[in-house]
Amino acid sequence: MSRTQVQPVKARPQDLPVKADLARLRVAYRKDSRLAYLGHLDLIATIERCVRRAGLPFSIGNGFARRMRIQFSSALPVGASSACEYFDLRLDESVDPDEALGALRGATPRALEPFRATYVPGRLPALEAWLDRASWEIELVGCGATAAELLDAVELVRGRGTLTYLRGEKEKRVDVTSTLVSLAVEEEEGGLHVNLETRSSNAGALRPQVLLSAALGEIGCELPAATRIRRCAQRHEEDGRLVEPFGPFGKTGETSVS
Amino acid sequence: MRVARKNLFHLLEPLLSEVEHPARYLDHEWGAIHEQDGPFHLCMVYADVYEVGQPNLGVSILYNNVNAEEGMSCERCYLPWKDMAALMRERGVPLLSLEGAAPLASFDAIGFTLAHEFIATNVLETLDLAGIALTSAERDEDDPIILAGGPSAWNCEPLAPVFDAVLLGDGEQSIVEVCACIRDAREEGAPRREILRRLARVPGTYVPSLYDVVVDDSSTRWGYAVARSCEDTPQIVFKRCVNDFASTPAVAQRIVPYMGIVQDRFSLEVLRGCARGCRFCQAGMTYRPVRERPAEQVVSCGVEGLLTSGHNEISLTSLSTTDHSQCAEILRDMNAELEGRGIRVSIPSQRLDSFGVEMAAAVAGGKRGGLTFAPEAGSQRLRDVINKNVSEEDFERAARNAFEAGWRRMKLYFMMGLPTETDEDVIGIARMAERALEIGREVVGKGVKSGVSVSISVAVLVPKAHTPFQWVGQLDPEEVRRRQQLLLHEIRDRAIRISYHDADVSLVEGALSKMGRPGFDLVQRAWELGCSFDAWTSEFRFDLWQRAAAELGLDLVDVACESFPLAARLPWDHTSPGVDKGYLQREWLRALDEVTTPDCTRTSCTGCGVCPTLGVHNVIQGVRS
Numbered sequence: 001m002s003r004t005q006v007q008p009v010k011a012r013p014q015d016l017p018v019k020a021d022l023a024r025l026r027v028a029y030r031k032d033s034r035l036a037y038l039g040h041l042d043l044i045a046t047i048e049r050c051v052r053r054a055g056l057p058f059s060i061g062n063g064f065a066r067r068m069r070i071q072f073s074s075a076l077p078v079g080a081s082s083a084c085e086y087f088d089l090r091l092d093e094s095v096d097p098d099e100a101l102g103a104l105r106g107a108t109p110r111a112l113e114p115f116r117a118t119y120v121p122g123r124l125p126a127l128e129a130w131l132d133r134a135s136w137e138i139e140l141v142g143c144g145a146t147a148a149e150l151l152d153a154v155e156l157v158r159g160r161g162t163l164t165y166l167r168g169e170k171e172k173r174v175d176v177t178s179t180l181v182s183l184a185v186e187e188e189e190g191g192l193h194v195n196l197e198t199r200s201s202n203a204g205a206l207r208p209q210v211l212l213s214a215a216l217g218e219i220g221c222e223l224p225a226a227t228r229i230r231r232c233a234q235r236h237e238e239d240g241r242l243v244e245p246f247g248p249f250g251k252t253g254e255t256s257v258s
Numbered sequence: 259m260r261v262a263r264k265n266l267f268h269l270l271e272p273l274l275s276e277v278e279h280p281a282r283y284l285d286h287e288w289g290a291i292h293e294q295d296g297p298f299h300l301c302m303v304y305a306d307v308y309e310v311g312q313p314n315l316g317v318s319i320l321y322n323n324v325n326a327e328e329g330m331s332c333e334r335c336y337l338p339w340k341d342m343a344a345l346m347r348e349r350g351v352p353l354l355s356l357e358g359a360a361p362l363a364s365f366d367a368i369g370f371t372l373a374h375e376f377i378a379t380n381v382l383e384t385l386d387l388a389g390i391a392l393t394s395a396e397r398d399e400d401d402p403i404i405l406a407g408g409p410s411a412w413n414c415e416p417l418a419p420v421f422d423a424v425l426l427g428d429g430e431q432s433i434v435e436v437c438a439c440i441r442d443a444r445e446e447g448a449p450r451r452e453i454l455r456r457l458a459r460v461p462g463t464y465v466p467s468l469y470d471v472v473v474d475d476s477s478t479r480w481g482y483a484v485a486r487s488c489e490d491t492p493q494i495v496f497k498r499c500v501n502d503f504a505s506t507p508a509v510a511q512r513i514v515p516y517m518g519i520v521q522d523r524f525s526l527e528v529l530r531g532c533a534r535g536c537r538f539c540q541a542g543m544t545y546r547p548v549r550e551r552p553a554e555q556v557v558s559c560g561v562e563g564l565l566t567s568g569h570n571e572i573s574l575t576s577l578s579t580t581d582h583s584q585c586a587e588i589l590r591d592m593n594a595e596l597e598g599r600g601i602r603v604s605i606p607s608q609r610l611d612s613f614g615v616e617m618a619a620a621v622a623g624g625k626r627g628g629l630t631f632a633p634e635a636g637s638q639r640l641r642d643v644i645n646k647n648v649s650e651e652d653f654e655r656a657a658r659n660a661f662e663a664g665w666r667r668m669k670l671y672f673m674m675g676l677p678t679e680t681d682e683d684v685i686g687i688a689r690m691a692e693r694a695l696e697i698g699r700e701v702v703g704k705g706v707k708s709g710v711s712v713s714i715s716v717a718v719l720v721p722k723a724h725t726p727f728q729w730v731g732q733l734d735p736e737e738v739r740r741r742q743q744l745l746l747h748e749i750r751d752r753a754i755r756i757s758y759h760d761a762d763v764s765l766v767e768g769a770l771s772k773m774g775r776p777g778f779d780l781v782q783r784a785w786e787l788g789c790s791f792d793a794w795t796s797e798f799r800f801d802l803w804q805r806a807a808a809e810l811g812l813d814l815v816d817v818a819c820e821s822f823p824l825a826a827r828l829p830w831d832h833t834s835p836g837v838d839k840g841y842l843q844r845e846w847l848r849a850l851d852e853v854t855t856p857d858c859t860r861t862s863c864t865g866c867g868v869c870p871t872l873g874v875h876n877v878i879q880g881v882r883s
Contacts, residue, residue: 034267034285035284037275037280038516038517039279039517042517042518046514046516048568048570049288049567049568049569052564052565053567055565060600067600068570078275078280079275079280111286225272225275225276226272
């Protein structure tokens with residue numbers, strides 16, 4: 001009886017690079033215009049192809065599927081645009097970050113254009129979990145409620161503690177008390193302008209349209225079809241302070257929580 | 259007056275948040291051609307959703323060729339899924355192209371790809387959503403010219419009333435000639451009828467409205483098409499064939515989709531045509547002769563295509579890639595070029611008789627998922643009937659090579675309802691699956707952890723036009739179900755999984771493959787009753803197809819299962835891929851005698867007639883063994 005075992009890579013396991021020791025390039029990019037409608041999995045595949053086209057010396061995992069070592073910030077709701085998305089790419093060799101940014105910009109559709117790239121410490125936690133604070137701007141075009149009514153309604157939802165909603169056919173729950181940091185509403189021509197600050201954790205994340213749908217539902221209104229949602233900042237919250245995605249990462253560089 | 263050409267994306271955008279998979283409608287992909295200045299505008303349509311249509315290589319080739327022409331532009335359009343179509347109808351939004359978001363009805367010409375028979379109702383759905391009259395006869399002077407082509411054009415009669423012209427065979431050159439013909443005729447102010455007459459003079463172009471259908475004693479009940487004597491049209495339209503295939507660009511797929519599509523990889527067509535001569539295979543007859551690209555072109559263009567697209571997998575596509583005379587060399591050189599880049603080289607399916615040790619090592623790099631072989635029939639006798647020239651020894655050797663090279667899952671394709679099939683042949687399918695499993699367990703080990711499994715997929719033979727089985731009636735669906743049960747009871751090992759094609763689906767496919775021009779009434783009625791996306795298991799409505807047939811006084815079983823006399827004039831005899839009807843008749847008689855016919859790329863000419871008729875020949879880069 002013969003048996004052939006196939007190794008995914010030729011090197012011995014002990015000779016393979018340790019992931020944390022690889023250069024970790026953090027890239028900021030935007031997601032807007034019609035690509036706001038690109039789902040998270042499709043976005044991941046698209047960015048991976050951009051990295052390949054850019055010719056960067058990306059590192060490949062040692063698993064069966066030989067995947068690119070890349071991590072993304074948390075998924076945006078489909079239809080939401082963003083001024084501040086991030087991915088961390090592990091490279092087999094360090095390249096000049098400006099050159100890497102130039103190569104990426106030349107290989108990426110304009111609506112996903114990268115605008116900053118810097119190396120960050122290799123042992124920082126994974127991006128998705130680390131960036132646990134988000135700032136949102138929401139335009140409720142054609143909303144029938146006033147600013148005061150919406151604020152009161154949000155307080156009502158927050159007062160209940162937990163919010164239950166349907167995502168597809170699945171029932172989901174989110175703790176509004178811990179995930180809603182702040183909310184400000186202004187009335188403007190044709191509707192309302194909302195500034196929302198959220199916090200995410202292992203327990204879940206608060207989606208702006210979930211909160212606003214529930215709040216508007218309290219006062220007999222629906223979320224307008226022409227609602228525009230934009231993520232404008234993502235940060236890390238640590239010991240009551242906010243750390244920007246590109247650092248500085250030490251205690252000295254932290255900004256205070258607003 | 260033709261609908262005005264303008265960008266209407268602002269009408270579509272508000273609908274995006276209300277539909278599933280809005281990425282289907284976004285356009286702006288990497289590699290898409292945004293400058294669509296014309297002044298001649300063609301829109302290529304694949305009448306299914308984006309993720310099914312976008313991988314189509316034929317559309318990519320024609321898209322590139324037309325866009326490369328000065329003064330011509332080509333855009334794409336896919337059929338919106340049902341949720342979007344309903345919203346578009348509700349809000350009065352017409353069907354738009356992707357690149358320019360222009361109404362389909364504003365184009366000079368629209369080209370449909372007929373990938374399979376089930377696309378028929380979707381063609382009508384597309385035209386209706388676009389606000390274009392369904393039939394050629396109903397269209398106004400200024401309306402777009404509706405073209406079609408592709409593998410299913412070989413019996414396009416059930417859709418013949420829809421199309422102004424059908425392009426037969428390789429479309430690389432003919433699409434440009436047809437577009438130029440329409441453009442010039444429009445510039446001269448020629449009336450629509452004159453444009454169609456001129457199109458009929460472009461070689462390889464069939465203009466259905468210039469042919470009458472005659473039913474007489476020499477024909478089947480569906481009749482045959484006769485060129486109108488007053489028109490300057492050929493009685494038989496022969497296909498176009500690009501003999502110097504290697505001179506055509508090998509990198510055809512330049513557009514990189516945003517969303518996951520059904521074949522999400524970079525595809526490179528390494529050869530066109532297959533002369534193995536399987537008697538059920540329409541592509542094997544209609545894509546002749548065999549034309550290989552040289553190994554160095556495949557390797558260099560494959561690497562270029564991967565680098566410019568960013569894909570992490572390349573598929574070397576063709577009807578039978580392992581038949582390429584330099585296949586081992588291509589795989590070896592390509593794997594060497596791509597080493598360390600996390601890129602996988604794959605081949606769509608393997609032939610049992612050409613899957614050697616070297617091939618096993620070279621395919622798929624380090625990753626060993628499933629491996630697919632297509633023995634097609636469960637006994638040597640029946641494989642001889644269908645001319646699938648593979649033996650038990652080929653099968654055993656290929657299975658052993660595969661398991662030894664690291665594969666654990668094997669998929670085997672079979673067909674049911676082949677001519678002369680007996681219960682013994684059906685039981686033979688079970689025995690082959692068991693044998694594959696036995697070999698796997700011998701090589702890998704017997705425990706559950708060895709992970710050895712075999713799945714078999716059993717389709718129903720649907721006799722197709724221009725094949726030696728074109729006269730054969732399809733197997734009655736009740737008998738199909740009995741044989742499926744027989745096979746199911748013969749399979750006792752739980753490591754063998756079995757899947758079937760639905761007998762009712764195959765029945766409708768069979769009816770559409772057999773019917774002549776009167777088939778249009780069936781397609782139209784089925785669509786009116788709500789049939790669309792028939793190729794989707796979830797959407798197929800057999801009850802509606804049956805109702806449509808009943809309303810027209812037809813019985814689907816009667817239509818699909820009818821055999822035609824060998825001497826009968828067939829509904830598709832006026833379109834020809836160059837294969838002689840006499841050759842097909844001889845092949846049918848040899849099938850009944852269980853006599854095989856060799857592959858002309860390995861022996862001498864077998865007399866199919868393609869080369870002398872079309873003035874072409876096989877182009878083999880090395881030596882086929």
